[in-house]
Amino acid sequence: MSQQRSPLGYWLAIGWAGFLLLPWYVQSGGFFDFAWLLAWADADAAPALAQAVLHGRWWLLPLALPLALPILLLGRRQDTPAAARLLILAGGIGLAWLALQGFAVIHSGWGFDILARTFGPLELSQSGMGAGAALTALALLMFTGLGIAARGAVGGDRFVVGAITLIVALVAVFIFFPVLRILAGALQDSDGSFAPGLFAARFIDPRIWGLGCVLEGSRCGVAWNTLALALFTGLTTTLLGLAFALVATRTAFPAKRALRALTILPIITPPFVISLAIILLFGRSGTVTQFVADLFGVSGGRWIYGFWGVWLAQILSFTPIAFLVLIGVVEGISPSLEEAAQTLRASRWQTFTTVSLPLMRPGLANAFLLGFIESMADFGNPLVLGGNFQVLSTEIFFAIVGAQFDPGRAAMLAMVLLSFTLLAFWAQQRWLGRKLYTTVGGKGDSGLAASLPTGLKWLVLGVTVPWAIFTAIMYAMILFGGFVELWGRNHSFTLRHYEATFGITQGQFGLVWSGTAWNSFWTTLQIAVIAAIPTALIGLITAWLLSRQTFRGKGAFEFGTMLSFAIPGTVIGVAYIMAFNVPPIELTGTGMILIIAFVFRNMPVGVRAGVATLAQLDKSLDEASLTHRASTLQTVRRILLPLMKPALLAALVYSFVSAMTAISAVVFLVSARYELATTYILNRVENGDYGIAIAYSSVLIVVMLIVIGLFQLAIGERRLGRRSAAPAGFTGGVR
């Protein structure tokens, strides 16, 4: 590989451009209004060198040294040990200093008390890092990568090492740093100073761990509430999902295709929709409630607001996910195993209980843990239906946005929630890693899967058919509910809600987008589209690194990139506002923070889609390209990317759609300027303005159906039908 041209020159140019030309700090008008071009000597808009020389920000000057050192290597061999040491040293020192000065000098002068005590107050300040700092950091990072490659890591492949370095850095800054910031937050008092004593007090809070509901008939702590709910939801969704999977694969049920369509529901359903439908049915003026009241003369209570309501909503929301997981598991059981049992004189019932069911066990565990994690991370349903029944995700929200405003408590709750989900995630990974049964032996027989025992068949049909009808009614209510005046009171037809949200009127100067929802709708579309591109790219590159390259620390790398899958959205939301509200990285209130949140929350899905696709592409394709003198970068671009188009598209669409329906993380991150569809709906729901919320949700569902429909057309039914390829991307993340 040493005959490849070294990219060192380019990275040097980029680094120096960041240092000398671009504004070092974040621009209040945004980078792309280019106001900084005219004001490059100002204290706000100047590049680093000008900041140091003209504005007294001397601490930026030392960065010139690590940027200059690699110049020595231009035109020389860079794969010698000495060159490697120089590059790693330059990159490492540069990045360390960059981070240190960023944390040390903030808005209010010194960022650390000890500096203020030692050197006295600092007159100067600095705001968050901007474009110049970003490019400088990128160049320093790549110096390190080139140095590591020069030492011979991954066969000295600069592209691979560069990609790994970049992804590790991104994950460190946008996942690990915010999460660690929570930990720090739980250790700080309200002034931000270190207070380890408070940690214990916050942790042993009866509001978290209290056992009142068991001991004295009062309320239990939120941690127990959350666990109990997650346990129930996990169990129910797994059983229901199994029933659906059995119906879809092992019976002659006529509407199997329709059943499979169920699996896309959780992807396209905006939050709150299920809860809203439940309120329309079982709420105090709900259809069922009124029907029962008329029939028996008992007035409906508020039973739906609490544990049972949230549970019902979560089953409706997450059963399709369990179904999706289990359908693959049930189909994955080799038919010849069941046939072998039959030739060995096992009855259908014995075959099911001694062979089929034990083989599904790992899949069942997986489905349960997914349901468990989803339930704990769920924010929308408990928020709308919880009533006095509080769970961790909603408590975190109220600790930040409510009257109590207690970031320390929010951090503590977030840590508890994060520990729960990480434990479940860890258990899932371990369980699956050890116990994944594959058919022993090479070539498989093409046999017939055993049909279900008669009793079981009627049981699963008896459960799934009513439940499917119930689900269908729910969605019908939503589409219908947007067209009535006031649900439960006045059922006359109206377009009022649609006019209010998406009205277009003929104004004096042409068409006016007069609906109140247009603003948030366009913002959501825009941000979802922008976020989809880096999500897919980073996801697929990570997938390629994971499935095609071997390098030290690959296990840790995989864990790190998949970690955000297990971090509940509310935790990410709290983490981001705590971490990115102050320099060195100051992003709150911008559209950028929303995009970044989406990218790093949805990235694992891109990774999964990519890994699934790459598993189908023989490695000899890459090797053929490499032996024909193509570089690694050329191989990726010319061979793998074209072949991975379906995965790329799947990742793009998934990322787009889940950005459209996300609520839990962004509810903390939206601002007046960047309001999203889901937060708009949340506000309407909180005001009891159900008509508008339902109308808006219906529009979102239709938009996403169209997007997914177009996607199916583009990729082709056949490709998508391959089980391991695209739908793997649709397993869904934690909301």
Place this chain on the structure above:
Amino acid sequence: MSSAATVGFENVTKAFGAVVAVRDVSFEVAPGHLVTLLGPSGCGKTTTLRMIAGLELPTAGRIRIGERDVTNLPATDRDVAMVFQSYALFPHMTVLENVGYGLSVSGRPKAEVKERAETTLELVGLEGFGARLPSELSGGQQQRVAVARAVVLEPEVLLFDEPLSNLDAKLRRRVREEIRELQQRLGLTAVYVTHDQEEALAISDRIIVMNNAVIAQEGVPRDLYEAPADRFVADFIGDANVLAVTIGAIDGEHAEVRIGEARRRLLHRGLAPGPAHLAIRPEGIVLTADPEASIMAGRVRRASYLGSHVEYDIETALGELFVTDSDVDRIHPVGSEVGLGFGTHGVTLVRD
């Protein structure tokens, strides 16, 4: 352990929708015999086997096992056992549990299940492996577990679905001998599916060759090789050069056959005078250095030395012929003129 039974197929047809996998097939397997169903993929041999097992039920016709009509009996209720191509060992059970599975679902007492499973494991040479998981065994050992799991039930019929196809070539030869030996020792009726003609010749009492959903020929291995009924069988079992010939005057069992310019007296095997085909085994041709004193002349296009014999491609007026010669001391060089004569074996008239 002499529960061996006959297996009888009477005009059995199996159709999957519009596709007929097995068409009007009849045969009989004698008790204690090993009969092989041989044929290319898609010929219907596996479907036939699965119908004996009860994993597929026939569309028409009757199936008997022993005296019993089992035509519509599902697998669970038939007294058969099967060794699958993938072995189909239950990955979540130990070797002992796998072998004892059939007995334990039949409700036998635990002690008996354990004892008989252990005895059978010993029989296949796997004593001491009972506590392992199938994934901890080699391919050959897994195969033996699959055999043990089937024979422990002392079935009336033992079925094998390409049991050696997941083993490497060397092992294949040894395991097939073991299977044959075990089958003879236990006196079991066995039906064996394979597409490997050498395997079939080596272990079978009788072979049923199938092609396009029907039986092409049935007989003992020697008959099939030396007296193939038609071109397909001649070509499928062993190699054969098939030449277009003309049958002339018939005289008792023999007929005068015109092969290009030459004439020979051969068994007519019931074929009428007129155009016919002659199947010639590669070892049925004798090469001489003198083209004049033979049936036809040819020129050596390729000669490959393979240790035990030499392979030749020889160009003749009737087309290119594939010839093997065990005389490795005198190799005819490429380009040399040779004469071709017939040996005593391996030259037969065949139906089209």
